[in-house]
Amino acid sequence: MKGINFGIIGCGRVAIRHIEAIQLASNAKLIAVCDGDKARAEEKSLLGNVPFYVDYHEMFKQHPEIQVVIILTPSGSHYEHAVDIISRYQKHLVIEKPFVMTIAEGLTLKLLADKASVKIFPVYQNRCNKAVQFVKNAINQGELGAVRVGTVRVRWCRPQRYYNLSPWRGTWAMDGGAMTNQGIHYIDLLRYICGEITRVHAKLATLGAEIEVEDTGVAIVEFASGAVGVIEIMTSARPDDFEASISAVCENGLAVISGIATNILQTFSPNPAKCQLESENFKDAYGFGHNKVIEEVANSILYDKQFLVEFDDGLQTIKLLHAIYRSDELGTWVEVNEAKDSKRLGVPDEALLQLYRTSTKEHETAL
Ligand SMILES: NC(=O)c1ccc[n+]([C@@H]2O[C@H](COP(=O)([O-])OP(=O)(O)OC[C@H]3O[C@@H](n4cnc5c(N)ncnc54)[C@H](O)[C@@H]3O)[C@@H](O)[C@H]2O)c1
The missing domain is CATH 3.30.360.10 (Dihydrodipicolinate Reductase; domain 2)
Structure with a gap:
């Protein structure tokens, strides 16, 4: 069977579950891994038996064959990394939970993904x-x-x-x-x-x-x-x-x-x-659901099949989450379909975001 090529960005705690899931899937192949922290990238590259990178732009330059990128960076970085990877490289994305921090991020990401004809697969294993x-x-x-x-x-x-x-x-x-x-x-x-x-x-x-x-x-x-x-x-x-x-x-x-x-x-x-x-x-609490997630991501791309969790379905859970925070903020009942963001959750913090940014300077020609 033809396999789909995966790359991973973020080699922290949850990365092993994705590496194992790709290794188990008959329709998926791990091509490379990347982490800003060299020791983590190296450790996961040994587990996956693939090359490692500390800069994801370099990973895409060396491996244009990557079709799907799994984003396992800190939750508040998912959106920035997703926007950058779709805009520059037009790759399909698997994004760990919460796949976006706010409803507004989700709506923008959807527009961008549709424009680039790529799919976004939220993880709810x-x-x-x-x-x-x-x-x-x-x-x-x-x-x-x-x-x-x-x-x-x-x-x-x-x-x-x-x-x-x-x-x-x-x-x-x-x-x-x-x-x-x-x-x-x-x-x-x-x-x-x-x-x-x-x-x-x-x-x-x-x-x-x-x-x-x-x-x-x-x-x-x-x-x-x-x-x-x-x-x-x-x-x-x-x-x-x-x-x-x-x-x-x-x-x-x-x-x-x-x-x-x-x-x-x-x-x-x-x-x-x-x-x-x-x-x-x-x-452990991660369970085995990632195995099915990766298999279904590959099937969705290979056969243009509906994924386990469609984008809007995944976003509805983010809407529910924000309704919970807003209810705490307002002290009242909140309607989920008001679809308004909490005034606290996911409000960007430049200093924190900067810690997890990959410099783009030397890659500007890729745009
Ligand atoms: N589905 C699940 O059950 C599950 C379980 C655990 C974590 N998660 C989610 O997965 C994500 C990661 O969680 P974790 O526990 O592995 O975190 P972690 O802090 O252990 O790992 C994050 C990794 O991302 C790397 N990173 C950050 N910015 C980068 C960049 N620009 N380029 C390359 N690497 C970069 C960091 O160096 C770090 O190694 C979170 O969003 C979390 O919510 C999901």
């Missing part, structure tokens, strides 16, 4: 979990009946030393708090499994670390269907990660997916025998 797919199908096919209450709970532990790992962590401009960095997967699953959310009322707090963003948050939500729900997300649980779960109380029964990253089907009342069958063991 937990949608691929076996238990998630099973419950989603059970709801879609009517086995569980209408959802009445949908709940997500993320009770994780990220102590101060986690936020001290890099300057971008725990900042409004580059990261966002527990709702954005850790919670986004589960906020996304709530609307993926239980249906579209129309409005939210949220309260955020910073309780367990000295950071400017929230490490704790709760929200009540209303679904378009009339159902209601609860979001409880924190990185202030101590001393360990306890759970990331989602539950749907429905007309005909209860489904609960728990485990470290919604990987265990804990309860499926219409047929409890399904629980063992539809569960997976994860060695």
